Amino acid sequence: MINAAETTPDDSLQPAAVMPIPGPSDPMVLPRKAGTRADGKRVLIGLSKAELRSALADIGIPAKQINMRASQLWHWLYNRGVTEIQAMANISKDMRTILDQHFVVGRPEVVTAQVSNDGTRKWLLRFDDGEEAECVFIPDAWRGTLCVSSQVGCTLNCRFCHTGTMKLVRNLTAAEIVGQVMLARDALGEWPNGAASLPALPDTDDDDDDRPYIPGAHNPGNNYTPEGRMLTNIVMMGMGEPLYNFDNVRNALQIVMDGDGLGLSKRRITLSTSGVVPMMARAGHEIGVNLAVSLHAVTKEIRDEIVPINKKFGIDELLQACADYPGANNARRITFEYVMLDGKNDSDEDARELVRLIRRYRLPAKVNLIPFNPWPGSAYLCSPPERIRAFSDIIFNAGISAPVRTPRGRDIMAACGQLKSASEKISRAELDRRAAEKELGWV
Ligand code: SAH
Numbered sequence: 209m210i211n212a213a214e215t216t217p218d219d220s221l222q223p224a225a226v227m228p229i230p231g232p233s234d235p236m237v238l239p240r241k242a243g244t245r246a247d248g249k250r251v252l253i254g255l256s257k258a259e260l261r262s263a264l265a266d267i268g269i270p271a272k273q274i275n276m277r278a279s280q281l282w283h284w285l286y287n288r289g290v291t292e293i294q295a296m297a298n299i300s301k302d303m304r305t306i307l308d309q310h311f312v313v314g315r316p317e318v319v320t321a322q323v324s325n326d327g328t329r330k331w332l333l334r335f336d337d338g339e340e341a342e343c344v345f346i347p348d349a350w351r352g353t354l355c356v357s358s359q360v361g362c363t364l365n366c367r368f369c370h371t372g373t374m375k376l377v378r379n380l381t382a383a384e385i386v387g388q389v390m391l392a393r394d395a396l397g398e399w400p401n402g403a404a405s406l407p408a409l410p411d412t413d414d415d416d417d418d419r420p421y422i423p424g425a426h427n428p429g430n431n432y433t434p435e436g437r438m439l440t441n442i443v444m445m446g447m448g449e450p451l452y453n454f455d456n457v458r459n460a461l462q463i464v465m466d467g468d469g470l471g472l473s474k475r476r477i478t479l480s481t482s483g484v485v486p487m488m489a490r491a492g493h494e495i496g497v498n499l500a501v502s503l504h505a506v507t508k509e510i511r512d513e514i515v516p517i518n519k520k521f522g523i524d525e526l527l528q529a530c531a532d533y534p535g536a537n538n539a540r541r542i543t544f545e546y547v548m549l550d551g552k553n554d555s556d557e558d559a560r561e562l563v564r565l566i567r568r569y570r571l572p573a574k575v576n577l578i579p580f581n582p583w584p585g586s587a588y589l590c591s592p593p594e595r596i597r598a599f600s601d602i603i604f605n606a607g608i609s610a611p612v613r614t615p616r617g618r619d620i621m622a623a624c625g626q627l628k629s630a631s632e633k634i635s636r637a638e639l640d641r642r643a644a645e646k647e648l649g650w651v
């Protein structure tokens with residue numbers, strides 16, 4: 209039996225991973241034990257194959273069965289999308305009972321699900337400890353992009369970003385990051401209802417599709433076509449700075465990219481960083497996905513003000529790290545994100561300086577111009593459309609692609625930089641008070 213006390217705390221959840229950044233507030237990262245719940249059961253989603261094998265060994269599964277059991281579980285978890293161990297039909301009933309005593313499949317709880325008038329969907333998710341984060345799905349004609357969060361809140365305080373105003377910050381575990389992808393597939397009805405490699409199951413449901421009903425799995429009926437997969441791309445652009453939660457983001461994306469797992473190509477995954485320079489090379493080597501960099505300004509003065517991590521890692525250091533990013537080439541360009549703030553960073557001169565910098569560092573680059581998305585209390589205005597167009601033209605005329613990103617999901621506060629969960633309502637003082645009460649045994 210695994211209980212909470214026996215599991216090792218996840219070091220990457222500790223504040224040590226985060227460097228203090230000067231800013232208007234001083235958020236903290238809460239430590240949290242990964243993968244266990246109040247009932248002591250271990251969450252299966254998010255365990256690597258090696259962790260899964262050792263979790264099975266821990267509960268006394270005989271050594272000669274471990275590889276087989278691990279493959280069975282992996283298949284049910286990531287190919288079939290079951291949400292209950294009892295739904296794993298080709299595992300014996302006795303074995304399912306044993307597994308049930310020690311494990312749960314694991315999904316975040318959906319607190320609210322909203323759909324924008326442009327089809328964008330946003331889920332507010334609650335994790336086992338009650339913390340919350342948001343996750344957004346953006347459907348397009350040719351692809352469907354899931355915007356995944358890496359932290360509850362963010363320790364950085366980019367002035368134009370709603371998430372950056374949250375006081376409470378905790379790293380998400382690998383389970384919670386993979387869980388967002390699983391949940392989106394659940395909600396979009398994307399799990400196959402039968403795989404060729406498995407024995408055929410009878411079609412016991414009433415959806416008339418000749419596909420078996422799998423208890424505990426989501427049964428999408430006629431909506432599912434393996435070719436027409438809706439969730440095709442993932443961007444680590446939700447709440448949080450992914451490179452301040454490196455290990456969990458890497459472990460989660462490795463499961464997402466695993467050919468026997470969720471099987472998404474690394475070319476369809478993009479990680480966005482505000483510029484955590486010391487982690488960029490590792491991200492390239494150990495994760496290898498596309499890189500997006502939140503540049504947003506071309507002078508020290510303005511970038512220091514709006515992206516405060518710039519005081520720690522300046523523009524030159526950042527662009528050099530981009531030039532050194534493993535795998536970047538003309539076929540796989542680095543995306544520079546640039547939020548258009550009226551009168552702040554949107555002059556012709558700024559655009560020309562951006563071109564100069566990209567050339568100077570010989571970067572295989574494209575620029576994504578993001579119209580500023582307002583949120584309650586935000587201090588900026590979006591640049592007017594003609595200013596954005598003029599800015600884009602200067603970059604485009606220099607031979608660099610500079611599309612303007614169409615804002616999506618603004619009506620449900622799901623657009624870039626608008627994400628924020630209720631966790632901010634707990635102040636540091638309140639947390640200290642709760643910790644003191646706990647120590648006194650009041651709760
Ligand atoms: N923390 C990471 C990834 C999450 S933010 C990062 O900063 O890169 C995803 C993108 O949205 C970033 O480029 C971010 O700067 C941008 N963004 C934040 N607030 C915004 C807002 N209010 N309007 C438009 N874009 C915003």
Ligand code: SF4
Nearest residue numbers: 362366369372448482
């Ligand atoms: Fe954090 Fe990114 Fe928002 Fe900056 S833009 S506060 S790094 S989530």
